[in-house]
Amino acid sequence: MKSRFLTASAILAMASVSFAATAYINQIGYRTSDFKELTLFEGSGNVEFVDQSGKTVLSVTPSAAANWDGSGQSVQLVDFTELKTPGTYTIKVNGQEVRKDLKIADNAYGEVSKALLKWFYYQRASMALEEQYAGKWKRSAGHLDNNVSFHSSATGGSGTLNSPKGWYDAGDYGKYIVNSGISTYTLLSLYEHFPAYFDNLKWNIPAEGNLPDLLAEIKYNLDWMLTMQASDGGVYHKLTTLQFCGTVMPNEDIDKRYVIGKSTTATLDFAGVMAVAARVYEKFDATFAAKALEAAKKAYAWGSANPNVYYNQPRDVATGTYADNNAKDEKNFAAAELFVTTKDASYAAQGASGAIPGWAEMSGLVTYTKATHAADFSDAAAAKDSLIAAADRYAKNASTGFGVPMTKNDFYWGSNSVAANMGVWLLHAYYLTGDKKYYQSAVKTLDYLLGKNPLDMSFVTGFGTKSPMHPHHRPSQADGVQEPVPGMLVGGPQPGGEDIGSNEWECRDYRVNGAPAKSYFDNECSYASNEVAINWNSPIAYLAGAIEALNSGVAPSFAVDGVIVSIPKVRPGLRAADGTPKLRFDNHRVFIENNGIRYDLKGKKLK
Template identity: 25%
Template sequence: MKTPKVLLTFLLSGLMTACGGGGGGGGSTPASTPASSVAPASSVAPSSVAVSSLPASSTPIASSVTSSAASSVASGAPAISAFIVVDQFGYLPDAKKIAVIRDPQTGYDAALSFTPGATYQLLNLDTNAVVLSGAAVSWKSGATFEAAGDKAWWFDFSSVTTPGNYAVVDVERNVRSPGFKIAADIYQPVLKHAMRSFFYQRAGFAKQEPFAEAAWVDGASHIGTGQDKNARLFSDKNNAATEKDLSGGWYDAGDYNKYTNWHAYYLVALLHAYAENPTVWGDDYNIPESGNGIPDIIDEIVWGFDWLKKMQNNDGSVLSILGLAHASPPSAATGPSYYGPASTSATLTSAGAFALGSKILATLGNADLTTYAADLKTRAENAWTWSVANPNVVFRNNEGASAGLGAGQQEVDDAGRATKKRTAAIYLFAATGSSTYRDHVDANATNATSWVDVWSEPELTAWLYYASLPDATSNIATTIKSQYQTALNANHNWPAVRNADDPYRAFIGTSNFTWGSNRTISRKGLTFHNLIDYNISGTDVAEVRNAALGYLNYIHGVNPQAMVYLSNMYSLSVHSSVNEFYHSWFTDGSALWDRVGTSTYGPAPGFLVGGPNPSYDWDGNCTSNSPNSGCGAAAPNPPKGQPAMKAYLDFNTSWPLNSWQITENHNDYQVAYIRLLSKFVD
């Protein structure tokens, strides 16, 4: 167990990089098929100083200037500064485009400062021509944004729509932003990488070239004796009669377990992503199914359904969880696989997924998918029938007698089961047209969308989907839409956006920066874009798209870390992205897959990490009478003890520092981000 590696991304004066040394958008157009994402040594987070020898209690401080940075400043070329933050992939031509200039007041970078000069320019990096000049405008008359601990300014270059490679330059300070593009197709290669994360998360499937990039080749995992192909019931491990073939599916997160409640929802989210914007999904994501005439997102969805079908019993019930062994790489895992019994919640979530899958797959005009969809519809109705007859079957994994099965708790309470039943009924009505399901939906529709927040976004989407169905009860559909629109005009929704309450243009409120805040950011963007996706009258399309884009820009670098919160995206010329994250494959200490620039390859690209989490803490063992030697002298700061948006550290250390609270990936984060990103892909 080594001490966490602190990434210093906040730079001033000497801590800068020459404009030729890195920064997204300055190079050629990214290839449509993802190429190797391993960054060369000279371009790995070039504005960052990796410090591996600091004790756990160390706070990042300014380091000495590098020789390349010194020569850059001496030669007069603007150097990249982490105080000018932009979407490092770029901007759509018709989008609002605002560079945020930041001056730290509190947090780990408070000792640094930056005051913008009088003149800001937008520089075309291809021609070296200045295409726009003006002043940065102070946010809230110089107020400090408490969630980030920063003062801020905006430089608005929305008027520039010509495609090209650009940077925002502070003329007086002789610094600039990372490079970025303005282009209609800027997010297409990003979407491919984000979707390909599911390929790398496939269990029981060999990742081999040419589909896997050479750095992340691995054999099929969890197919040995006693593993997924003949998994046994956790409570009866020695009984061969309980063996089932439960192979396939996706690793859930940084752990390899498969949780039915969550897995089924990932399918629902991906199905909505496809259905809400079906023309943007290509058949060229370089997965084994590419080129078959079916969008690759649908191929990935079918892969997910193939596993979910295996989890369904003959009586319609659905098993709750499959616990897997862990190793790096995944194919090295040799421990047994065990499953938990069926539960009402798992069965209801699966019923909804099966039903929505049936509805959408049947529309693709493919004979095989039409047959597949018919089977899904039967499975959905069987699952519903079982859940109605067994409304309170609960299984809580990894506690009491089930301790050791899985990691996260997938079970829900009574209210959670009621929610799952409502959403299952919505999707079953869509698939079957049966009044049985519509009656259940209508009976529970009162005030269904009268409160809009990120935590209820999945159910809100289901309600809006119901309201869009031609055979939905008309007055209820109208009420659902009007309530949603009214709710968005209250609380911390439109008022916060229109009042510019967050200078980073991604307001969620300080209290919503918790475990998985990047999922929260993505879902918040979706709550706005739902106005367009579900044709709610009175919607200002441009305003909605720009509001939702603010949340996407945040994930792409418009944040206090000046970091793209996706792993290893240097192949797309970003300046700073996640270099390491908590994952059992890309594990701490791995010579091959630990950290970009330190290990041979670093992690695979395109994984969204959890993000800032001010509730982070080291393990309780570290404050016990016998702390583990990996604890260090104090909890790592950052992320502990920071303003909410700075409660982040680019590290992947396991127990007892528990980096999973900050940097673990999770398919739930991924589907929310993919769904939001897809709205802006041409």
């Protein structure tokens, strides 16, 4: 007869299995001199950090447990900022090993930052991706788009249009002006804020004259966008087939392509982006800059004269809509950028907003522009107040749970881009105030996207201990390469379930009740949680790129009293612990402060 009683050792063994702690970390790594934090679930006792020789080099007491509404878990935060020596570490909780992949490095985000930007090269239409640049993800050219038909909805168009280049929008092969608008703006602003850093950063893409890699990549999409402007100044909404194609490579999608629709939102998005491009490219290519500015002015004039031309999906079209029946935010965005570029007071941008930017919500971009151009806008202070108020909420949210600014209500389609845009917002608050809580909250947001989340996975393909292997992305699905194209941020968890159904091509139900942050499926069927998109990659590319730039000793370039300020280097004594200059502001004057002593931007002591 078998004993009905378990030994004490067996009970303890079962308990250790059932209640083993989980440590959620940034799987790419943490910067040596930066803020560092992990999230602990079902832990008990101190968290120990053990080096490769087996020595415990740091022991930390976790914070009190608190419930996080995104996942329904009661978790603790562990601050291990004092661990500064580069290397790979084992994490132990109450003596039990919970993971062995904690990395500390001087340049932790360097490679992932470049990969996030290089992904836009992999999205190029109309050209072959050569092995010397694309490696095993090389492919033939598809969608030359040199003989595109005008759909009946594309008013004013006749014959065919030569409209090559541009980026594929997402997992499909369409090209959409509205989504190109915010994506291109975000990358342009990354360059505009950190030119001293990105002038010299390379990631192996084809050269474009004397342009830095970042501007070369952006110009590939700008060149396409310019082809989409009609002679009257209006801009066509999108260039796609009538239906989404199957799972094929770009050169195998041979269905007829159309220019479809013309809209106020597309036109004004275009105007704002071209206004930024005009000032960014002027020092490299004055002719191109002038062309962009002229296009911006024509588009703004058309959008102002046609304020309510909204895109309605034709009956015979089933590709992405990007429909938006409110163009006020797009007009303010275009006006603000045209005013900064031209100083023409006829471009009047109204108001400021604390709303996180998105393809249908451009007012947050107006807030960025006004708050960082104090001498140009009479309501710059109000814009700054709106920006800081929202940043304070995000920083408070990031102080618990998984350190991400999001709450359960922020988990909707493309939730990872919501997180990334919150991180960008927090960086703007840091630029304006120098308050490290905003910078640290932005770093924690990047940590979330790179592994410190309830799914314990990096959401960027090709990076991390565990990352998506089956994104909804046609080239990655059809190219015969086991690994997906690297550097893609997947949309992320959300409970909408738009891709769930009983058809063969639909997903099983992957939603987790009461845990929107766990409602994710790493499967090609899941276009609602596992697709990729240019407007999702651009904010995380900004977030990682800006953090790398800041930590290289480059401060953001922005307008203070009408003067563009750029600080390529400051001596160590004038840097904060994270390596960034100790910027301070007084009546829109910027200076550096150390131990109560003020210095100008060249490090000279001020009287």
